[in-house]
Amino acid sequence: xxxxxxxxxxxxxxxxxxxxxxxxxxxxxxxxxxxxxxxxxxxxxxxxxxxxxxxxxxxxxxxxxxxxxxxxxxxxxxxxxxxxxxxxxxxxxxxxxxxxxxxxxxxxxxxxxxxxx
Numbered sequence: 001x002x003x004x005x006x007x008x009x010x011x012x013x014x015x016x017x018x019x020x021x022x023x024x025x026x027x028x029x030x031x032x033x034x035x036x037x038x039x040x041x042x043x044x045x046x047x048x049x050x051x052x053x054x055x056x057x058x059x060x061x062x063x064x065x066x067x068x069x070x071x072x073x074x075x076x077x078x079x080x081x082x083x084x085x086x087x088x089x090x091x092x093x094x095x096x097x098x099x100x101x102x103x104x105x106x107x108x109x110x111x112x113x114x115x116x117x
Contacts, residue, residue: 001108003053007033010079011057014071028097029061029068041107051108055081059100069100081106 004020011018011031018031034056042050057072059065073083081104089100 001051003035003038003055003106003108006079007035007055010075010081011072013075014068016068023058023060029059029063029065031068031072032058032060036103042109049110051110053106053108054084055104055106057102057104059098059102061098061100062096063098065098065100069102072102076104 008018008020011033014031016029016031017027018033021032021034023030023032035053036056037052037054039052039054040048040050041052042048057076059068059072061068069086076083083102084105085103087101087103089098091098
């Protein structure tokens with residue numbers, strides 16, 4: 001599974017600029033995501049059958065970001081992601097922006113690869 005492509009597709013529904021890993025100098029608000037872990041989670045007959053992806057999604061905003069947060073939670077749930085944590089929002093005084101991290105897990109069954117191709 002190409003998780004980066006899948007996340008780009010899911011998060012693009014929100015209508016806010018998105019970026020993989022780095023915020024860069026894009027305009028605010030912006031969503032930055034990262035795949036923080038990819039682990040085998042289920043094995044049968046010595047073969048990996050389930051992959052667990054751990055994802056971080058950060059909202060960077062100079063103002064109120066609650067609507068964006070709620071939309072992220074909605075589209076990610078609809079796409080099969082499990083919210084594991086909405087961490088404390090950090091205000092970065094030096095640049096005048098909020099950073100709201102949200103964490104998700106996604107379990108991918110490899111048997112679906114054969115059905116998709």
